[in-house]
Amino acid sequence: MATDSAEPSITIPEGYTLHTENTSRILLPPGNQAFLNPVQEFNRDLSVACIRTWSELINEEKETKWRAGQERRAKKTQTGDGPKNKRIKRDESTATESAAEGALSEKAADNVVLTAEEPSRDAAGPSAPKQKEYRPYKSVILEALSATGLRSIRYAKEIPLAKYVIANDNSPSAVEAMQRNVDINGLAGSEALTKGPSSDSQIAEGSRPRQPKVKVNEGDACALMYNHRAEKDRVDVVDLDPYGTAAPFIDAAVQCVHDGGLLCVTCTDLSVLATVNYPEKCFSNYGGVPVKAEYCHEAALRLVLNTISTSAARYGRYVQPLLSLSIDFYVRLFVRVYSSANEVKKAVSKTSMFYVCSGCQSFYSQPLGRMTEKIHEASGTVNYHFKAHTGPTVPSKCPECNFPLHLSGPMWSGPIHDPAFVTKVLEHLETNEDKYGTSTRMKGMLTVAKEELDTPFYFTPAKVASSFHCTCPSLDEVASALLHAGHQVSRSHACAGSLKTTAARADVHDVFRSWVKTHPVKMDKVSETSPTHCLLSKEPKVEADFTRHPKSVTPSSKVKLVRYQTNPTPHWGPGKKAGSGKRKREGDEE
Structure with a gap:
């Protein structure tokens, strides 16, 4: 994807490493002073696709509202109830009275009636108002913890509806790395004409300064987001990708994002x-x-x-995953x-x-x-x-195996995906596979997520079969068997070979009890105090039907689901934390 200007050639300083990912190139300093994990390319690819899809979605919403407003104004204009027509009538009345008093000439009165904003009128009546076009809304993205700036650079270059990206980090060495990487990708803008007093008439046409597409900021992430929590200062997208937990930044993030904005965590x-x-x-x-x-x-x-x-x-805000x-x-x-x-009041019913x-x-x-809902008939x-x-x-004990229960939560018990949104991301991916290095894995994960049931x-x-000490059905x-019993099933993206279902766990166990009847378990090896003995001591309420159901084969089962990507480097994983990045003061020893 092309940038606004040609990217400058890169001279690699001694000790630095050039890293290329999709459309972006960055220089990695020695000593891990600015953290980058190459394994996170899938994360960055997915983020670009989701933010791009969201930006198109919010533009559709804004355009729909804009067109509805245009239609309302057009109807008011036709019926004579619009504010402009009221002003015209008021001005006409004023002009007529002034002309009668001799204060204005006929020409002057006409000038009062027809303002510069209004079209001229003839004997046939008022002319149609000028047609306006919807101008796409461009989003401001804030990456609170940018490190090398690779993610921000990719957002600026690969999301067409991004106005600019604020790339922030609290580490001075990371900020230096960011600024260097923004420069080599041609996103720093031009500040040459912004110094000193000047007027538009003094700036030659075509030489107006170009604003930076990535604005680098050094400072505390929470302080930066709190500074954007006023409604007029809010941003459209906030991306939190820290080393470890994002918990300390969430409170600030939910306050600084626009209504309907996107939070990526x-x-x-x-x-x-x-x-x-x-x-x-x-x-x-x-x-x-x-x-x-x-699970x-x-x-x-x-x-x-x-x-x-x-x-x-x-x-007073709520979330839609x-x-x-x-x-x-x-x-x-x-x-x-x-x-x-x-x-906001509904959140308590989505928490368990x-x-x-x-x-x-x-x-x-x-x-x-x-x-509960109550609908008034009238x-x-x-x-x-x-x-x-x-x-x-x-x-107090499990009804299935009589073992102790552990308490967990509270946690979100509502849907974790929006299938309509995931469908749009998949549609975008279908036409842009060559733009993402991990497109195969993206397609697999998104297809499974799209089908997932919204049950917890x-x-x-295999795990249930181990509880029964029996051979594992496919x-x-x-x-x-679950589909024949009237339940719904889907796969889960979080674990290969897993199932989600609307059936209770007792119904799942009944399926395995039916399976055990044709695949017996040697009870002499089962302890009487084990959960297996308790599970097998019960008879199934309904005999399970294991013949293939037509809905057991879903689109996700036909897609290659890459659960773990190919190892890009030896001993890959989360990676070690970046260095402190503190600038040495004059007189400090090496």
């Missing part, structure tokens, strides 16, 4: 979010306790979503932020605690609140009533 601390090794740390960061189960990666997404939702609710993915060693979320007092069995990993939801008005939820929703948590047949057989 990465958290790489899955050792906290997706295990129970550090429940106290997870609570201090995200206000919730994690899950110890095979812990989806629980991590829901913990972060709940943090964003509760942070936004404090300021567009896409929430668990990828490799991190989670990546794309969320729209809106302002609405009524919608979960009881998780320590034996068979069954889970039981405990919503924090409930919402007016059709819908009234919402919000109440505390009753509980507990489960006995998934399971793998994914297709388990899906078909």
